[in-house]
Amino acid sequence: MVAKPQLVCPAGSLAALKAAVDNGADDVYLGFRNDTNARNFAGLNFDDKSLAEGIRYAHQRKRRVLAAINTYAQAGRFADWTRSVDTAAALGIDAVIIADPAVLDYAAQKHPAMRRHLSVQASATSYEAINFCREKFGIQRAVLPRVLTLAQVENVIRNTEVEIEVFGFGSLCVMNEGRCWLSSYATGESPNTVGACSPAKYVQWEKKPNEMDVRLNGILIDRYRNDENAGYPTICKGRFEVAGETYYAMEEPASLNVLEMLPEIIKIGVAAIKVEGRQRSPTYVAQVTRNLRQALDAVIAAPDKYSVKPAWAAELGKVSEGSQITLGAYNRPWR
Amino acid sequence: MTTRFKAPVIPAFALPPLVAWLGARLPQWPHSVNLVLALNAARKLGVLPEETLQELEGRQFRVTVLDTGMVVDFAYRQGAFRPVFISVGTPDLHFTARLSAFLQMVSRQEDPDTLFFNRTLTVEGDTELGLRVKNMLDALEWPRLSWQGMRPTFLKS
Numbered sequence: 001m002v003a004k005p006q007l008v009c010p011a012g013s014l015a016a017l018k019a020a021v022d023n024g025a026d027d028v029y030l031g032f033r034n035d036t037n038a039r040n041f042a043g044l045n046f047d048d049k050s051l052a053e054g055i056r057y058a059h060q061r062k063r064r065v066l067a068a069i070n071t072y073a074q075a076g077r078f079a080d081w082t083r084s085v086d087t088a089a090a091l092g093i094d095a096v097i098i099a100d101p102a103v104l105d106y107a108a109q110k111h112p113a114m115r116r117h118l119s120v121q122a123s124a125t126s127y128e129a130i131n132f133c134r135e136k137f138g139i140q141r142a143v144l145p146r147v148l149t150l151a152q153v154e155n156v157i158r159n160t161e162v163e164i165e166v167f168g169f170g171s172l173c174v175m176n177e178g179r180c181w182l183s184s185y186a187t188g189e190s191p192n193t194v195g196a197c198s199p200a201k202y203v204q205w206e207k208k209p210n211e212m213d214v215r216l217n218g219i220l221i222d223r224y225r226n227d228e229n230a231g232y233p234t235i236c237k238g239r240f241e242v243a244g245e246t247y248y249a250m251e252e253p254a255s256l257n258v259l260e261m262l263p264e265i266i267k268i269g270v271a272a273i274k275v276e277g278r279q280r281s282p283t284y285v286a287q288v289t290r291n292l293r294q295a296l297d298a299v300i301a302a303p304d305k306y307s308v309k310p311a312w313a314a315e316l317g318k319v320s321e322g323s324q325i326t327l328g329a330y331n332r333p334w335r
Numbered sequence: 336m337t338t339r340f341k342a343p344v345i346p347a348f349a350l351p352p353l354v355a356w357l358g359a360r361l362p363q364w365p366h367s368v369n370l371v372l373a374l375n376a377a378r379k380l381g382v383l384p385e386e387t388l389q390e391l392e393g394r395q396f397r398v399t400v401l402d403t404g405m406v407v408d409f410a411y412r413q414g415a416f417r418p419v420f421i422s423v424g425t426p427d428l429h430f431t432a433r434l435s436a437f438l439q440m441v442s443r444q445e446d447p448d449t450l451f452f453n454r455t456l457t458v459e460g461d462t463e464l465g466l467r468v469k470n471m472l473d474a475l476e477w478p479r480l481s482w483q484g485m486r487p488t489f490l491k492s
Contacts, residue, residue: 013474042463043387043470200463207431207459230452253452281473284446319449 006272009289012044017054019282024293029066036084037068039278040195064094070119072100072192104137118142123178127159134162145177150330154268163271168258170276171321174236182235187217203233231322253322259308263299348435350402358404366407367418374416387471397426402433428464431457
């Protein structure tokens, strides 16, 4: 009998939160409508009223709500981050997901009873880093960046008492999560500082008869032919001319999808599996949650008989970035 | 027990080219008037969030439905949606797709980002405005209807 990991799903709106809960999420994670979270996009996220309603909806159905307060506090504005932590505590959130050590420390001191999760933006990839945060800030869970192989994830799990959460599905970042400055290079703004990668005000899509150009603050990131799939307008997923050749110099637009290796991931003892996509619609949340719920339940019921159902693969493939999926770092041969 | 209303599955279809040929030759203003009436009704019912609407003030929009030949121009001015009968210049935001894609989006059968990734949906203009409108539409909560309640009375057993 294997331990059952929690399915942690994203919500950018109350409608998405309900879609996650209704389709089988154990936990739903979300952010406030400000730059204290790394998906600070126009018209997305929760105010106090919708958060209170979301928590009520989830708790009635015995699910948990986690608040991502996972950007780095900016000079002179620390109170904005502590206010988010205090609001989360006052509304009865089940855990806060934090990256900044100063914010973690504040939460530990002020609200010791509220669970603290170490955000992927903290970029903690070793058990030493995670155990340090356990010792200093009493974290109960750490979300691993999508840079480790399955064997490396297992090694972390064996050497810490902190629960380990890994990504199971969604758009991938270049392998430098929490430390990436590509967006800042082009725009002066990045997830860690303003809560958004490639902020929309710098993005320009230009449709031409046979192609579509996308620019970030004037820098040409990609040029799609009409028969090519598009991706998010981030530098890491752009095609650039390098030594006379134009290609995806850093990574291709694709979504991580662990369906194929779900039994192995569960076997090594991960506590939770996370779905990326707070910027996506309730439709996406419902589609991904429903399919991963069925797959997880199938592994738990009979790990040896598990196989990926074509219907799950088809639906998850369809909603993927660039309509492509990958196992990401989990099975990369190099270390 | 109520059965949750389930909208019929909308396939990705394209209407015959003749429809677009004809549609593009018909007056477009009735479409603008219809859409604006619907949007203003939604606004008055409080379905659209006031905070986001304020951000739309003074902006001009266009929706092009490729396979019906329909082009709808409208603007949000002085707190209300208004049809634009003679469009001057480039709209601030322009959505282009086939009818089936718009229906799939409105019925929450497909995710707008998915349709954008696979190039079914084109968004041009002010990207931030586009994101704001997309997120506003995503956040709307449609009432949950019972399938029983949707059926005409003569079908009820």
